[in-house]
Amino acid sequence: MSEPLQQLFYGRGTGPDILLAGDGADDGGQPIAVKAMTNPFIPAGEGGEALFTGLWLTVTHTAAGQIRVTPFVDDVAVTDSVYVLPMTATTNRETLTWELGVAVAIRDAHDASVVLATVAPRGTRLQVLLELLDAEGQPARELGDVIFETPSIEYEVVREARAAETPAAAL
Amino acid sequence: MRQVQRLPFGAGLDRATGLALLSPDGFRDLRNVELTEGRAIARPGMSVQSGLSLGGLGVTPMTDVCALGTYREKAVGIAVGFEQASRKLQLFTLGLTGLNPVYVADVGTVDAAAQRPVVSLAESYRIMAVAHGEPDSTKRLQTMIYNGTTLTGLTADLDGAGAAAVKFRGVVSWLDYLVGWGFGSASQPHEPHTIRVSLPTQPTVFFKTDYFLAGSPTEAVLAVAPVGSTALVFKQTQTYRLIGTDRSDFGIVPLDARYGLAGARLWTHAQGALYGWSLEGPRVWTPNGPSQDLSIPLDLSGPSPADLVAAGEYEDAFACYRHDVQLVEFHFGRRCYVLHLRDPSRPRWSYRENGVELRCAGTLYYGVALVGGGGGTPAAPAGHPVAGSFTHTAGTVTAPYTYTGALGDEAIEVWIKIGAGAWAMKVNRTIANTAGETFVFGEGDGIIPGTLIQVAARFRRGLLFTSGYESTNPSDWPVAARGSATTDAGPSAPTAVHLLDGMQTTYGPKKYNSIRFTWTAGVSGTNSQLLVASLNDPAAASVLWEGPIATTTSPYVGTYLVSATPSYRYFWVRHTMGDGTPGDPTACAENPINVADDLLGTP
Numbered sequence: 028m029s030e031p032l033q034q035l036f037y038g039r040g041t042g043p044d045i046l047l048a049g050d051g052a053d054d055g056g057q058p059i060a061v062k063a064m065t066n067p068f069i070p071a072g073e074g075g076e077a078l079f080t081g082l083w084l085t086v087t088h089t090a091a092g093q094i095r096v097t098p099f100v101d102d103v104a105v106t107d108s109v110y111v112l113p114m115t116a117t118t119n120r121e122t123l124t125w126e127l128g129v130a131v132a133i134r135d136a137h138d139a140s141v142v143l144a145t146v147a148p149r150g151t152r153l154q155v156l157l158e159l160l161d162a163e164g165q166p167a168r169e170l171g172d173v174i175f176e177t178p179s180i181e182y183e184v185v186r187e188a189r190a191a192e193t194p195a196a197a198l
Numbered sequence: 199m200r201q202v203q204r205l206p207f208g209a210g211l212d213r214a215t216g217l218a219l220l221s222p223d224g225f226r227d228l229r230n231v232e233l234t235e236g237r238a239i240a241r242p243g244m245s246v247q248s249g250l251s252l253g254g255l256g257v258t259p260m261t262d263v264c265a266l267g268t269y270r271e272k273a274v275g276i277a278v279g280f281e282q283a284s285r286k287l288q289l290f291t292l293g294l295t296g297l298n299p300v301y302v303a304d305v306g307t308v309d310a311a312a313q314r315p316v317v318s319l320a321e322s323y324r325i326m327a328v329a330h331g332e333p334d335s336t337k338r339l340q341t342m343i344y345n346g347t348t349l350t351g352l353t354a355d356l357d358g359a360g361a362a363a364v365k366f367r368g369v370v371s372w373l374d375y376l377v378g379w380g381f382g383s384a385s386q387p388h389e390p391h392t393i394r395v396s397l398p399t400q401p402t403v404f405f406k407t408d409y410f411l412a413g414s415p416t417e418a419v420l421a422v423a424p425v426g427s428t429a430l431v432f433k434q435t436q437t438y439r440l441i442g443t444d445r446s447d448f449g450i451v452p453l454d455a456r457y458g459l460a461g462a463r464l465w466t467h468a469q470g471a472l473y474g475w476s477l478e479g480p481r482v483w484t485p486n487g488p489s490q491d492l493s494i495p496l497d498l499s500g501p502s503p504a505d506l507v508a509a510g511e512y513e514d515a516f517a518c519y520r521h522d523v524q525l526v527e528f529h530f531g532r533r534c535y536v537l538h539l540r541d542p543s544r545p546r547w548s549y550r551e552n553g554v555e556l557r558c559a560g561t562l563y564y565g566v567a568l569v570g571g572g573g574g575t576p577a578a579p580a581g582h583p584v585a586g587s588f589t590h591t592a593g594t595v596t597a598p599y600t601y602t603g604a605l606g607d608e609a610i611e612v613w614i615k616i617g618a619g620a621w622a623m624k625v626n627r628t629i630a631n632t633a634g635e636t637f638v639f640g641e642g643d644g645i646i647p648g649t650l651i652q653v654a655a656r657f658r659r660g661l662l663f664t665s666g667y668e669s670t671n672p673s674d675w676p677v678a679a680r681g682s683a684t685t686d687a688g689p690s691a692p693t694a695v696h697l698l699d700g701m702q703t704t705y706g707p708k709k710y711n712s713i714r715f716t717w718t719a720g721v722s723g724t725n726s727q728l729l730v731a732s733l734n735d736p737a738a739a740s741v742l743w744e745g746p747i748a749t750t751t752s753p754y755v756g757t758y759l760v761s762a763t764p765s766y767r768y769f770w771v772r773h774t775m776g777d778g779t780p781g782d783p784t785a786c787a788e789n790p791i792n793v794a795d796d797l798l799g800t801p
Contacts, residue, residue: 033563035520036247036296038263038277040510040531040557043249045263045277045296048520051243054553061240064227065205066212066220073217080200090240152217154226155205159240168230173240175207175231183200 051170052090058167061159067152068180074188078147081181082127082155084112090171091116093160098129100150107132107145111160116171153180207238210538210546213497224495227503228548232523233538241550247296250279252286254301256613256622260288265317266560268294271324272346275562278305278317278328287315287339289328289349294562298670300609300658301626303349305330306339314514316462319560322371322401327352329369329378331462333418335387338365341378343402354404356383356394364404366394368462372424373443376401379412379419379431390418393431398444410450412438420462425472425485432459434477437489457481457489463516463558466526469542473526475517480528480537495547496535507551509533518559531555578662579608583634583655585681592647592686593640593779599655600634608657612637613672615652616644621672629657647688647779654680689773690720691785692750697793701754711795712756715769717788719747720781723773728752729783734768734790736783747773764796 035048039055046055053059070077079100086094096110108129131148135141155178161167205223210233212224231238252258260279264287267276275292277299287305292298305328308315316331328349330339340363341352353361365387367380376396382389383406393410397403410431412419417433422440424430430453431438437454441447457476459465465474472483479493510531517528526537527550534550581603589596597612612625624643629635637653639645654672656679657664667675695717703710715728726747731739742755758767768790770783783789 033521033561034296035518035522035559035561036266036275037244037556038266038558038560040262040514040555042261042554043251043259043263043279044246044554045248045250045266045292045299046244046554046556047247047296048244048559049242049522051245053243055244055246057553059230059241059243059553060551061231062227062229063207063225063231063238066215066222066224066226067217068203068205068222069217069220070201070203083202168240168243175238175240177204177206177236179202179204181200181202 052168058161058165060166061168061173062166063157063175065155065178067154068182069152070182071151071184071187073151075184076149076151076186077153077182077184078149079129079153079180079182080147081129083124083179083181084127084157085122085124085176085178086112086114087120087122087174087176088114088172089117089120090114090169090173091162092169092173093162093164094173095156095158095160096127097156097158098148099152099154099156100148101152102154104156105129105131105148108148111164114173116169120172120174122176147183149185153182155180206236207233209233210495211548212495213500214494225548227506229506230550231548232525232536233546233548234540243553248292248299250277250288250290250299252281252284253288254290254299254626255624258283262314262557264315265319265328265558266292266562267319267321267326268561268563269321269326269344269346270563271321271326274346275560276319276326276344278319280308280315285310287317287330289342289344292562294564296562302344305342305349308332308339309337312337316513317558318368318370318462320369320371320376322376322396323374323399325401327369327376327378327401329366331367333367333390335365335367335381338367338381340364341366341369352402354406356404356406357385358406359383359385367418368421370422370424370429371401372422372429372440373427374398377422377429378404379422389415391415391433393419393422393440393450395445395448408445410440410448412436412450413452420459421465423465423467423472423474425467425483426470428485430472430483430485432465432474434458434460437483439485454483454489461512461515464512464528466517466519468519468526469524469539473517473519473537475512475515475528480535492537492545503549506549507532510555514557516556516558518561521561527559529556529559577659579603579605579657579659579664581605581608581657582664582667582676582679583610583657584678585653585655586634588653588681588683590651590683590685591777591779592688592775593645593777595639595645595651595653595683595685596636597639597653597655597681597683598634598636601629601632601657604629604632604657606632608659610635610655611658612653612655614639614643615654615672616646617649621654625655641779645685647685647775650682650684652680652682686775687722688779689723689775689781691781692717692720692726692771692773693786693788694718695771695786695788695791697791698751702760703757709760710757711760712754712758713793714752714754715771715791716751717771717786719750720773722775723747723781724776725774726750727772727774727780728755729770729772730755731768731790732765734792736770736790739768739770739783742769744774758795760796764794766792766794768792
């Protein structure tokens with residue numbers, strides 16, 4: 028690749044630095060926290076419900092690091108299905124696809140460490156939060172590429188309408 | 199039945215659409231990514247290439263980098279830096295790789311009551327104009343003109359009273375003209391709606407008759423931005439368009455009666471249009487039509503993501519365009535809104551959190567200088583300084599240099615290194631003669647007794663250095679550039695310092711104390727000094743008495759009023775060398791002597 032004929036530089040506002048744009052894995056020594064939260068996905072419409080059963084995530088990378096995936100059903104994080112996916116540094120771009128089950132654990136009432144069963148979370152809306160972490164698990168990126176490809180959501184509509192609040196009509 | 203929904207990345211932020219119409223491939227929050235079709239790429243960072251320091255001496259870092267740009271005539275970068283304590287605004291040249299800033303001259307000293315400086319740069323017909331964007335014309339610095347060699351103030355006769363300093367709020371190059379705004383004349387400087395135009399191809403010549411008026415003076419012109427063959431004039435809530443190509447057909451017409459720019463630098467060109475940030479969010483302007491709203495997906499009137507970094511002020515904000523990845527960036531300190539234009543028919547937004555606060559951006563273009571103008575292409579110097587035999591005392595180093603092959607237009611840089619410290623540039627100016635010069639460094643340069651002092655020197659012409667002297671580490675330069683000397687040990691410390699006695703004098707109802715000290719002299723030194731301070735801080739002390747080292751008792755010093763509530767004074771005795779180099783007052787164990795002013799009895 029030939030050298031660029033023009034490059035953008037930034038001037039710092041609280042210091043003397045002249046910074047080259049698009050270079051390195053940090054901002055003048057400060058980490059870069061990459062984060063993406065999807066719009067709500069509403070497969071059964073606003074009055075319906077679905078079981079959200081799985082996620083597929085595909086990432087192409089050369090950088091090391093980790094990706095934390097947190098699903099949210101009806102704005103509540105599904106903490107039993109938070110995944111931290113490792114990536115190791117490569118010299119050539121490598122594409123990884125993970126299949127991630129989405130489930131809520133039913134725990135023993137006396138000992139929360141005992142999982143009695145897992146079930147797919149049921150709700151109206153699903154959102155997915157993706158965060159890029161460095162090798163130490165901090166919100167930062169390592170040197171190299173990290174390219175988020177298309178994620179997919181597996182779901183099953185269980186009812187097209189659900190009980191909703193039915194306020195009494197004003198007389 | 200189980201189904202699968204793909205959520206392709208790349209649709210960008212969508213914070214405004216209601217749930218019924220919401221597309222699942224949009225994002226509620228999207229930070230620090232570059233969007234392509236169906237992908238989101240973790241954005242790369244930004245790396246520090248160099249830093250500006252006050253006077254280019256490498257001692258006091260500048261607190262703001264206010265402007266960056268390319269001076270294409272000379273094929274150098276231009277940077278303007280501001281240092282808060284001294285309030286100096288200074289111009290530097292840069293390599294086109296962002297390296298090696300070289301101090302040129304002061305743009306001026308910013309008024310203590312002026313705002314944090316905003317600076318605009320405009321290259322027009324072989325000169326670079328520098329304007330201080332202070333809204334208050336009484337606190338604004340003179341517009342400066344850099345020709346590649348010197349920085350001089352712009353003057354013009356704009357009121358018929360003779361040539362006077364011109365203080366434009368901003369400058370821009372448009373067609374064959376330099377355009378400046380926000381300044382009427384020396385006798386009527388506050389004309390915020392006036393836009394002045396230079397003579398064609400003569401960017402430093404302004405006639406008092408050549409100007410546009412953009413609406414009424416109640417709202418100031420913030421920016422003039424060329425788009426195609428026209429130029430748009432922005433106020434905060436209005437936009438005008440300059441038409442014509444010369445004084446025979448120049449005119450100004452209203453373009454947008456509602457929208458303007460929120461800040462003077464919140465605009466940039468991208469893909470044939472002008473993208474700017476109005477008081478109601480981002481918009482795009484084309485030369486002829488009304489502007490179009492781009493802000494809807496951002497839902498700026500709604501709450502931002504809770505943990506998104508705070509935005510800076512409009513006055514400090516700026517916009518820029520990343521040609522390589524086709525991004526328009528609106529920077530508000532650490533918060534940035536990024537418009538992805540890889541598919542111009544489908545602009546998409548994301549947030550960006552800058553690790554450091556940004557103040558400006560500029561594109562540096564690689565290339566060669568235009569030969570034949572403004573002194574032509576500078577050539578690297580061929581000569582070099584040669585260090586002679588250094589001499590020294592305890593507090594000074596004298597470094598003679600002879601110049602080999604100097605033509606007279608070279609700049610000399612002299613750097614010193616004190617002990618194990620870092621190299622620091624102490625001299626950066628045009629050489630005084632071609633045979634050589636002698637440089638003397640003293641206490642003000644940080645010279646201390648008994649320390650190895652290294653000195654190195656090189657020639658510079660523009661941004662070019664003699665071959666072999668390019669490194670910013672003088673230790674890498676040829677050995678002839680460097681010399682060293684170890685300063686003499688300083689004076690020894692006195693011992694057994696103590697208060698000898700006191701004497702009290704009564705004047706009417708008041709009593710005054712005088713006191714004297716005695717000590718044992720050290721073995722080296724010429725004089726002794728008695729210092730006094732109201733704090734236990736020798737750096738804050740002043741010399742109360744000085745005498746030959748053979749004298750080991752001070753005269754009575756004072757008089758100090760005796761009061762009911764005593765106050766205290768601290769006294770130190772130290773020796774000095776013949777050249778004035780002082781010893782360390784804390785080297786004597788008895789220093790300081792703490793004396794209360796009721797020493798000889800209360801009033």
